[in-house]
Amino acid sequence: MKTLYKTHGKDFIILNLTDPQIGNDDWIENRRSRAILEYTLKELIERTHPDLITVTGDIAWAGQTDAYRFFAEFIDAFGIPWAPVWGNHDTQDGYEYIDMIADMYLEFDNILYEKGDPAFGNGNYIIKIEEDGRVVHGVFMIDSHSGSKFINEEGVECDDWGKVIPEQIEWYKTECNKLKEEGCNDTSMFMHIPITAYRTVWNAAYKTGLVENTRMITLEESYTDKFWNEGYTDSFGVFYEGVCCCQGDDGVFGAMKECGTTRHIVAGHDHINNFVINYEGIKFIYGTKIGEGCYWRPFLNGGTVLTVTENGITDVHHEYVDVSQFLE
Numbered sequence: 001m002k003t004l005y006k007t008h009g010k011d012f013i014i015l016n017l018t019d020p021q022i023g024n025d026d027w028i029e030n031r032r033s034r035a036i037l038e039y040t041l042k043e044l045i046e047r048t049h050p051d052l053i054t055v056t057g058d059i060a061w062a063g064q065t066d067a068y069r070f071f072a073e074f075i076d077a078f079g080i081p082w083a084p085v086w087g088n089h090d091t092q093d094g095y096e097y098i099d100m101i102a103d104m105y106l107e108f109d110n111i112l113y114e115k116g117d118p119a120f121g122n123g124n125y126i127i128k129i130e131e132d133g134r135v136v137h138g139v140f141m142i143d144s145h146s147g148s149k150f151i152n153e154e155g156v157e158c159d160d161w162g163k164v165i166p167e168q169i170e171w172y173k174t175e176c177n178k179l180k181e182e183g184c185n186d187t188s189m190f191m192h193i194p195i196t197a198y199r200t201v202w203n204a205a206y207k208t209g210l211v212e213n214t215r216m217i218t219l220e221e222s223y224t225d226k227f228w229n230e231g232y233t234d235s236f237g238v239f240y241e242g243v244c245c246c247q248g249d250d251g252v253f254g255a256m257k258e259c260g261t262t263r264h265i266v267a268g269h270d271h272i273n274n275f276v277i278n279y280e281g282i283k284f285i286y287g288t289k290i291g292e293g294c295y296w297r298p299f300l301n302g303g304t305v306l307t308v309t310e311n312g313i314t315d316v317h318h319e320y321v322d323v324s325q326f327l328e
Helices: 032-048 065-076 095-105 166-181 197-205 211-216 252-259
Strands: 002-005 012-017 052-056 082-085 125-131 134-141 148-151 157-160 187-190 262-267 276-279 282-286 302-309 312-320
Touching: 012 032, 012 134, 032 065, 032 302, 032 312, 052 134, 052 262, 065 095, 082 134, 125 166, 134 166, 134 302, 134 312, 166 187, 166 252, 187 252, 197 252, 197 276, 197 282, 252 262, 252 282, 262 302, 262 312
Parallel strands: 002 125, 012 052, 052 082, 134 187, 187 262, 262 282
Antiparallel strands: 012 302, 125 134, 148 157, 276 282, 302 312
16 A cells, blocks of 8 residues: 655645557657657646546557556656556456566556555555545555456356456455544545446436437537536536446445445546546546547547545546647
8 A cells, every 4th residue: 555645735636547548559759649648648747737647547458568668658757656557458468468567567666556466456456645644535446357247138148348346345345444444534446447337327417318319418518507417417528438337236336335435436448438427425437538549539638637635535627638739
């Protein structure tokens, strides 16, 4: 468990990046994808002055070792603590490969990554944020794995998206209780693949008749109350593709409610979703994607900013970076 220190009277800023997903060839000099990524991150850092940078997975593509190294060299050079979790494309070649990448990453000066218990993945760890000797916030970094299985209605085993497994949930609950004992009553959870409750949240928040037509909503309109149900008008952000999560209830939302301290959850994976919806006291956040890797919408390029005060996280917003100059 790593600890960062918040200055008394000054906000602590977390900048989340998600799904850069560029390969070895993208790091060749003068490639557009590299230029967009580098420009965007520099702009985000200049605007937000983060104290911590989190990365919610799909850094590159499994097997593209140079891309992982180049990304780490680039982000580490800013001298800001950074903390990644893996996405399904990072781990799709298996845990021996990602363990090798993790060893390489651990050689960098500013990374906070920890492998965690190998019994339930690679990269389950906690970052404590302290102010004046008190833990004001705890950040849970969670491995959502590359895939899982489910049994369909015909009783056939089928492939599914990755998910948080029961052993991780028990670890999370145990560690939440430990943080409570240290006086910490505010935590967040960062992972790549969204938990199944994101589907419930989406259906609850959008007005009837819009759930299947959310591609019609512009980014600007999403910041008004035009499309949100009563009780969700403080929501914002778009939903341009489905929630790509596992079938059935993974149990994470129930554990979060039981623990009572996790009021923010951040996921990536679905590149053209970036809604932020408060559901039963928990903000469900899709991080805004950085760069054009794999697929994107240029107007959704940027990062997500979470502000930590002495009372925990008090604000979430997306920071958009215009890269139209690279697309001409």
